[in-house]
Amino acid sequence: MSFTAAALTMAWIVLALLALVCAGLLRMVTDLRSRPPETSAEGIDARRLVGFGLPSSGPASAVRPPGGGIVLFSSPSCPTCAAVLAEIAGLGPRLVVVSLGDCAGTAAGAPRAHCIPQAGELFDRLGIPAAPFLLAVDAAGTITSSLLPESAAQVRRWLEAADLLDPAPPIQAPEELR
Amino acid sequence: MTTALLAAPALLLLWAAAAHLRAPGPLRAALVAHGVLPAGLHRPVAIFLVVAEAVVGFASLATATAWFAGSRPVAGRAAALAVAGLTLAYAGYALLAWRATQSIRGARRHVPCGCGLGNEPLTGWHATRAALMALAALTAAAWPGAPTPSGPADQAMVLAATLAMALLLGVLPSARAQAPRTAGVQI
Known part of the structure; x- marks a missing residue:
């Protein structure tokens, strides 16, 4: 050769x-x-909470939608939050909005939703990386899915995947629990 | 051109020996994690491997250098066969260890290769790499040093082929490893 x-x-x-x-x-x-982007912040990463249950007592229990639903972590100064809220407003009382500021936007956009104002501590406690951020919670309080949405269409697809598009009446309204 | 086929595995053996000499702990830990050898053999086998890699790697690199220069040392074929024997043994061991760790890996445990060429988990690609190294060395033993490079351009080609083959064989298992997945996260 x-x-x-x-x-x-x-x-x-x-x-x-x-x-x-x-x-x-x-x-x-x-x-x-x-793969979802990792947050470099120390402490809990909310995207790692999937599979865990929200507590039924204590400060974090307030975010638990009775009978299951969606938790939206929001901020009054974020335009995407308003778009996401409009997309999920139909969930009614199955929606809990955790706001970094006041609840005026939620009261206008989703009047039947339960809103927790001035909840920066809850953001820290649950390791929420940004607003808007969505958690799907089942009837037992277990976090079944999470989403850091970039568009309303993405939220709709996520709701379809989580089988939450058809709002059902809650077992108990949040006001009744408190 | 068979010079490159011997020099590439030789470089990898020397690279592995240097890594094991610099940090001997990971090799012993890997042998324990593989669960193939009896408990008392881990330390002596680890020492033997480092010595074998260094001696065989050095001898075969010296042989390849002699072939490159145009001479035909008497022990050249023996050095190539030694590389083939050692790497074939590696291939067999890697296959055994990979099969033994399948159930452990199912539990998402990281079982290191311990080959000194990266810290990726042990996979069948480690056995494949060792088998390819053995094949290259056997080819070199069959046609020692042939054909001889006749000028600077040929010599440059042999050097480039050696480096390319050594690098690609070195990174092959890392490149083929599955990226670890995070369970239970959906976004």
């Missing part, structure tokens, strides 16, 4: 190895891109 032929053979072997390595790296990049 001439040197040129050997070099060509070698080149194809190296190319095959390169293809294997590149394919593996591309698959890894795809995996990483489909």
Whole structure:
């Protein structure tokens, strides 16, 4: 075998190895891109709360929608929060809004929702990374899903996946619990 | 061109030996985690592996250098066969260890490879890499040093092929490893 032929053979072997390595790296990049972004803040990351139950007593129990529903972590100064609230206002009393400020926007946009004002401490306690942030909670108080939405359409798809588009009457209204 | 086929595994063996000498703990811990060897053998096998990698790696690199320069040392074929034997043993062990750790990995436990070429979890790609190294060394043993590079351009090609093959073989298991997933998170 001439040197040129050997070099060509070698080149194809190296190319095959390169293809294997590149394919593996591309698959890894795809995996990483489909993964939710990690927050670097210390403490609890709200996206890791999926599967955990909201407490039935104490300060964090106020965010628990009776009979299950959606918790929206919101801020009066955030325009996306208003768009998200409009998308989920139909949930009525199954919606709990946890606001960093007052509840005027919630009262106007979703009058049947339960709103907790000035709830910065709850954001910290639950490790909410940003507003708006959504948690789906089942009847037992278990967090079943979470979303950091970028658009109203994304919220709708998430609600469809969480099977929460069809609002059902709650077992108990929040006011009755308190 | 078979010079590159021997030099690439030689470089990887020396790289692994250097890593094990610098930090011997991970190799012993990996041998324990694999659960293939009896308890009393972990330390002696770890020491033997480092010595074997260093000696065989150095001998085969010296042989490849001699082939590169155009000479044909008497022990050249033996050095290539030693690389093939060692890497074939690695391939067999990696397969055994990978199969032994399947149930543990199912419990999402990180079982390190301990090969000194990265800290990714042990997979079948470690066995594949070792088998490819053995194949390369066997080819080199079959045609020692042939064909000989005849000029600077040929020599540059051999050097480039050696480095490319060593690098690609070195990162192959890391590149093929599955990215660890976070369970239960949905967004």
